[in-house]
Amino acid sequence: MRKGFRIALVIAAGVVVAGAGTLAVLNRPLSRAEADAAVQRRLDDTVAGHDSVRGALFATWSGRTGRLDRYAAGVARVDSRFHAASVGKTMLATVVGQLVDEGRLGFDDPVGRWLDPAVLDGLVAEGRAGEVTLGRLLSHTAGVADYFEGPVRSGTPMIDLIAADPDRLFSPADLLAFSRDRQRPFAGPGTAFHYSDTGYVLLGLALEEIEGRPYAEILDRRIFTLLGMRDSHLATTFGTDAGLLPLTVRGVDLSSRNALSVDWAGGGVVTTAADLVTFLRAFTGGELLSPATLARLTAFEQEFQPGIGYGMGVMQFRFRDLSPLLFGMSDAYGAVGATGTYALYDPAGDTYFVANYGSLEFGEKAIEELVALRMILDRRTE
Incomplete structure (x- = not known):
């Protein structure tokens, strides 16, 4: 995943060298309508500019406003179902944690x-x-x-x-x-x-x-069932049109092919952006695990790479360590999939971010896009 994060650094560096005038424009507060339009443009441009991405989804939920915002581009709709890849690892870790809490x-x-x-x-x-x-x-x-x-x-x-x-x-x-x-x-x-x-x-x-x-x-x-995630399940049948968003690997769409079975307990979940927000809110909010077990899963004792920590089925992004140019961007943790899917929580801003780009070739770049989208949303006035 290193390549994508180097690209994110280049984007941030480009902002700095552009000069004070550019920074003044980029730091200008945005109304909600302006911010929504900017996010939508970013997603539209992503789909238009990358052949492997046929549909893009992005959603945020703010604990300060209690508002869920969803965006879609290309063939995607805001309620489209998609294959969540390694986001499913956080769900598996949650189940193990529940069994630990039960003393089993x-x-x-x-x-x-x-x-x-x-x-x-x-x-x-x-x-x-x-x-x-x-x-x-x-x-x-x-x-x-x-x-x-x-x-x-x-x-x-x-x-x-x-x-x-x-x-x-x-x-x-x-x-x-x-x-x-x-x-x-x-x-x-x-x-x-x-x-x-x-x-x-x-x-x-x-x-x-x-x-x-x-x-x-x-x-x-x-x-x-516990969380009312009615649009989520573990994929168990393959080779038929299940109505999923495209998932491309080396230019091949696997969304209705048998090879999608290559993911199972490590990431075979089908879901929606809204359902992932529901899951992550319950996970971080202590609805699924005891405080001690949640702390164990999110200890981030392993170093995935500099600036990226790993706990047990949960990944942490320390953006300030990924690039000094992102020193003001708060940490986020949660789940990330190789196909450009993520479900991340920013505790400092009490904000959740969920996205799906449906492309193995876009897995690294999805985090770069998150940086760009957060820069837009950080300027939004509620």
Whole structure:
């Protein structure tokens, strides 16, 4: 994701070198109507200027006003459903946290307590399967390879595979087999941070054993039904037109193709912008987890890269550390997906930001766009 954040720095630098006159214009307060129009123009220009983005969604909710604002461009409508990618990791982490609060498990419990040893074979450093805990899987420190974007020792990388064969269907077992057969464990458990979708498949399988029901039903019962997220579910059928916004990978739209099954417990949720706002408000507001467990998930002890922290299924952006030119932009944390999807909360401004661009090629640039959109909204007068 580094490339996108370097681009964001270039945008901010361009504002500075443009001179005081430009800064005066850019700092001019905007009426709500002017700000809304500027946000809409930004989204329209994004769709027009990037072939891989056919529709764009952006939504904000302000705790100060209690107002939800939604914007859409291209083929998107404000209520369009989309594939949320790794935003689903925060939902999985929430379920684990709920089970911790219920006293049914602990973050330090080995995942092998619920999985057959053969499942971990080949995925973990030899002889160290007992050190693969739920917490290490959640925080990407279990040393497991990443089937989605990680390097392979043989065969075709996953992204190339799904782009070339979009009608291929994947089960969770298939995803683990990909890592087992074509990759090597990244490191010993607890020794390094390495983002891993493979690890979240292991967590999904463990949750099914713990709860005694399919992962889709677990999410329905513990999050979607509980919060009234009527337009959200875990995708379980593929290869049909489900009415989702386009999701492009290497120019191929996977929204109605079997290869969309490449995401499961690591990010297979279908949702809407409004539903994601609902989820993130409940998550940050303590409706789903105890204060102690929420604090554990959002400790951000891992460094994804300078300026980006990672907790357990939750990512933090310290914009001032990404660029000194963003020193006045407050931190935000939440969930981010590789396809230009995010659901982030700014505690200082009590504001939520949700977006979807539906393109793997736009995943990094989505955060650059967030910076630009926040610069617009920060000038808005309520």
